[in-house]
Amino acid sequence: VQLVESGGGLVQAGGSLRLSCAVSGFPLNYYSIGWFRQAPGKEREGISCITRNDGITYYADSVKGRFSISSDNAENMVYLQMSNLKPEDTAVYFCAADTLPPPGVYPFTDPNQFDYWGQGIQVTVSS
Secondary structure (H helix, E strand, O other): OEEEEEOOEEEEOOOOEEEEEEEEOOOHHHOEEEEEEEOOOOOOEEEEEEOOOOOOEEEOOOOOOOEEEEEEOOOOEEEEEEOOOOHHHOEEEEEEEEOOOOOOOOOOOOHHHOOEEOOOEEEEEEO
């Protein structure tokens, strides 16, 4: 099981980036995939998730309306389209896989819910 992020980099405030998460070792539709980020000195923050069975998407308030998560099951890829980026979006971004998503409201902001993690990729937004 491996997750590899790509697409990070440096962008000016107001710009856009698309992060990719390449998933290998299992079919993508077996797992829910989340995106997290961690800024220096801060806790890891869950920002978005797409569930495995029904493709329901979740967003943290901090990114709602600016970020969009999607998946391509045939390619085993998950994407995070980030628009109208702000300096406070600067962080290392991680994708993660959840093997046993619980019923009900999905705890997408809880990193302990996720079992496998990518290595992370830096996103820097300049003002």
